[in-house]
Amino acid sequence: EEPLISGIAFTANEAKLTLLNTPDVPGVASRILGPIADANIEVDMIVQNVAPAGDYTDFTFTVAKGDYKQTLKILNEQVLPDLGEGEVKGDDNIAKVSLVGVGMRSHAGVASKMFRVLSEENINIRMVSTSEIKISVVIDEKQMELAVRALHSAFGLDKDDIESE
Amino acid sequence: EEPLISGIAFTANEAKLTLLNTPDVPGVASRILGPIADANIEVDMIVQNVAPAGDYTDFTFTVAKGDYKQTLKILNEQVLPDLGEGEVKGDDNIAKVSLVGVGMRSHAGVASKMFRVLSEENINIRMVSTSEIKISVVIDEKQMELAVRALHSAFGLDKDDIESE
Ligand SMILES: C[C@@H](O)[C@H](N)C(=O)O
Numbered sequence A, B: 001e002e003p004l005i006s007g008i009a010f011t012a013n014e015a016k017l018t019l020l021n022t023p024d025v026p027g028v029a030s031r032i033l034g035p036i037a038d039a040n041i042e043v044d045m046i047v048q049n050v051a052p053a054g055d056y057t058d059f060t061f062t063v064a065k066g067d068y069k070q071t072l073k074i075l076n077e078q079v080l081p082d083l084g085e086g087e088v089k090g091d092d093n094i095a096k097v098s099l100v101g102v103g104m105r106s107h108a109g110v111a112s113k114m115f116r117v118l119s120e121e122n123i124n125i126r127m128v129s130t131s132e133i134k135i136s137v138v139i140d141e142k143q144m145e146l147a148v149r150a151l152h153s154a155f156g157l158d159k160d161d162i163e164s165e
């Protein structure tokens, strides 16, 4: 399946929250998100990677910038005391930029080109998450325009293929 | 937007590879995936979380089980020498299970319920990645059937809503 890049999506209306060093045991993920769900806060990305030594890992999710302060409060006042260990870190100076297309998942080439284009602009990739139709990266908010412009020209997209989420 | 869960997708035809402790600087992500793309190996999930102390992070991706050994070889023989630091870890005893539906991204409730259902079966979540229409978790391969059955009954799905990828 040849990848067909149809556009770039981007948004600066995100903030990320990370539970660092959470125990990697069943139940922890739902104990983190349960109180957030109870507060009716919309969650966009959820990213967890493997626990390097098999015992602790970091759990990150993003919310709308407007929900950042309240989410931070819930994590510090409800989730952390319930878990009994770990640390909360947040950052509301982020942007999410995604390359959208079909056949994405089958091509490491598209991903590695996207990452290379960003590195040529000295843009550091903070997080990565993919789906069948999208490769999304989280970067510093101030680099969003530069990232969108660089990807736009590298993948030969028209002006109207770019949409803000 | 009320979430509408339309089904469960699952596959045991995955293996995960992690570059532990890679430098969190521009260019690293493309130096990891470039040689994999050059070998025409299909990549499915790509997951990277924040660098806890801002300097090193882990980078994970999945390939088809059949490509596991070759991918491990490329990482050890080409990528690691190029990066000059870090460690390669792989695991081909995994399965990916996804809850599929529309309106997913807006509901922490769906995610936290999915995670809770898995924890009630004592299934440990190794990785998490989401998109607008899917919440995907990586778990141990031997727990795949149990996970699919537990999610199937918890979300009230018919037999024909379950599809193997
Ligand atoms: C860290 C968290 O995902 C844990 N492994 C769980 O299953 O809930």
Ligand SMILES: C[C@@H](O)[C@H](N)C(=O)O
Pocket: A115, A119, A123, A124, A125, A126, B022, B023, B024, B025, B026, B027, B028, B029, B030, B048, B057, B059
């Ligand atoms: C770790 C890796 O993603 C790095 N931050 C990069 O931009 O390439």
